[in-house]
């Protein structure tokens with residue numbers, strides 16, 4: 001399924017109050033890769049208010065087109081969205097570290113975002129050319145730093161399930177879960193009789209409360 | 221006291237206690253086992269309080285080392301900074317000391333006290349060659365003491381030389397008898413050894429006798445190079461484990477006290493696809509190269525490996541197994557080392573924040589104009605020679621020059637980055653001689669009369685071409701030491717500008733654009749002479765400030781319809797024949813790695829027939845001959861006599877066999893192999909034959925090449941369909957293969 005279709009389906013269905021009502025916090029969305037469809041949505045709600053948003057990309061996964069489509073749906077000029085979302089890509093965990101420990105401070109000072117999105121930050125930590133212990137130590141520091149910074153703004157981490165090859169590095173996601181203030185698990189469901197399969201996205205809040213939303217995905 | 225003077229080539233280098241073992245081959249082919257004392261160094265910089273703490277820790281390690289204040293040039297800023305130089309007396313302790321420093325760093329709570337390590341992850345042979353200004357296969361004169369200790373080395377060779385010599389090497393070829401199939405993916409076969417023109421097959425003997433016979437051949441011939449097929453993953457590991465099990469020696473190394481060095485296999489994700497790195501077996505004092513586990517050998521033969529080893533200063537065995545990217549990185553590190561630039565450890569600089577609209581602009585890559593579908597005559601081709609490297613040199617594009625702190629007015633077109641005018645970048649400085657050397661080889665190749673010499677120059681220039689290509693790719697590559705995404709973006713921005721300039725220039729001259737992609741233009745104006753094209757090329761080169769070359773005029777050029785959208789042609793998928801008779805094929809079956817040999821051969825033969833055609837009419841009238849050729853191949857298929865090896869399709873596994881959910885052919889065969897006990901890792905290539913595409917039982921649809929036997933047949937209908945596809949590409953819309961004969 002195209003990310004754009006997913007995003008458009010979720011618009012109007014996703015309980016926006018889940019993340020907009022807060023001053024700050026570290027929120028984790030993990031699970032099916034369909035969760036990336038959430039990022040334009042989360043960004044869009046902030047951009048709509050005239051805010052700037054920072055997007056730290058660990059998986060080289062930023063796709064501008066859903067954001068453009070979303071802006072049009074919201075009756076906004078897509079260019080105004082595109083010029084207020086600021087991206088930095090990290091290709092190694094050390095770059096991700098440097099991005100968060102150093103560069104992010106400048107980014108926050110310049111752009112004053114209320115929302116910072118981290119897409120696939122763990123992707124860079126699964127790289128086996130960096131020894132496990134080194135990656136682990138860096139991640140522990142990094143999550144601690146995020147916890148600090150998330151006191152007065154919202155940090156959303158989007159992280160797909162670790163792939164099988166991650167091995168013991170699958171622990172990295174558990175560690176983020178441990179430190180996150182809110183956790184949502186995303187599942188992509190296909191169910192129903194064979195001739196009329198229904199696709200839906202299931203969002204399960206795991207922390208602090210446990211609630212579930214099932215959002216049908218509109219067929220195009 | 222110097223006992224003797226030797227002249228010859230540096231063959232192999234590796235660390236031993238207190239220095240490096242250096243194997244040297246003289247012109248008579250005699251080997252010399254020498255020793256050169258060497259103490260490697262690395263550098264540490266950062267907040268001085270923290271530096272003091274770390275250094276006092278390592279000085280208490282009870283290892284012979286020396287810490288001295290020093291200075292070096294910081295790569296990005298170009299500023300000279302104070303650092304501590306840590307020299308480890310015994311090279312065998314070097315990795316240990318570096319690891320301790322890294323562990324200390326990792327444990328630290330306060331991230332603002334981070335230390336910077338420099339030059340610390342170079343291999344010891346690299347450090348040795350860099351510090352002594354030597355290189356693998358260098359020709360030199362050595363003064364040697366009576367214990368084999370080197371007292372002086374005089375280099376009589378340069379890495380940039382184009383007429384160097386290679387030592388006389390004795391080569392042993394090692395493989396399993398029969399076709400080249402991964403020995404793990406087929407039944408047992410006897411070992412085949414070829415040396416000095418004689419082939420020996422070790423057959424019908426016990427495991428013990430196999431080892432004994434192999435040992436006696438090693439002793440008798442003492443080969444410098446063991447050139448194997450599948451020696452890394454299978455043959456050497458099997459011989460080694462047999463010998464261990466039987467308690468027999470196996471004299472693969474010339475260094476008696478060393479065990480064969482083994483590197484484990486690995487699968488990892490890189491840029492959205494799985495890559496498999498095979499295991500490796502490396503020797504000491506002798507080379508082992510597995511031709512099935514070497515990009516450079518498979519693309520440029522040994523000549524390319526030698527050329528790369530000399531320039532990159534990576535020993536030959538390692539160079540054969542590494543990527544050209546690692547090779548060019550080592551060349552860049554060497555240049556930095558010679559200029560006292562500190563080589564950063566772990567690339568840390570992330571991309572600067574840019575808005576989504578800026579990212580859209582800068583992330584566009586090269587420019588492509590969709591080809592005009594169908595058959596064309598008299599098309600001329602112009603190619604920018606080494607476009608990306610030329611741009612890097614011309615505009616001084618390098619990680620430390622992009623978005624420098626001084627030259628804000630020197631803008632890159634379109635995307636808003638700027639480039640330094642004051643400091644010459646490391647990458648352009650490294651590229652310039654490389655570009656020149658390739659040009660020299662190309663000239664030498666043209667001039668050479670001896671075909672063997674021509675081949676050697678061709679392989680060397682082609683190795684350099686791979687190096688030049690990767691230099692660009694590495695600017696955007698995550699692990700590149702001297703790479704930066706903004707530099708990558710600047711290069712593509714310039715390339716788009718150049719292609720646009722060239723396009724408007726040729727259109728203004730009345731040419732019609734047939735196709736353009738990144739650095740190549742295919743254009744036409746009826747009746748244009750070769751001289752006129754040469755003049756046009758000069759004009760474009762002058763306007764674009766980088767050289768473009770006229771490649772030739774095509775008698776015919778065909779862009780077949782896209783498989784998914786028959787109304788359109790696919791960029792970069794075509795076939796054509798120049799007036800010189802040379803063919804050019806891109807993206808069609810004959811060029812694809814997963815096309816069975818039989819289909820490739822058929823398509824190449826059909827193209828060979830067509831290459832005689834000078835125009836549309838001739839092409840049309842030759843097509844029936846192509847049909848005859850097609851029918852011959854089809855009849856061969858139908859006879860059931862085509863060998864399985866020629867029908868094999870080779871593909872890389874995208875996941876582990878158990879992870880496949882659909883019964884695709886590759887999944888079926890992966891599971892067959894797994895059931896036979898073959899251990900497969902994602903990214904590994906497997907070969908199979910389609911037996912019955914429509915079989916109800918999935919396992920009957922395809923079989924692994926290595927285990928298929930006469931009880932199985934191949935799916936004639938399916939292979940006929942593949943053959944027809946290979947023919948269709950050659951039949952332009954509107955031309956019938958039968959019309960002439962019918963009419």
Ligand SMILES: [Zn+2]
Pocket residue numbers: 624625626627639640641642643
């Ligand atoms: Zn400058």
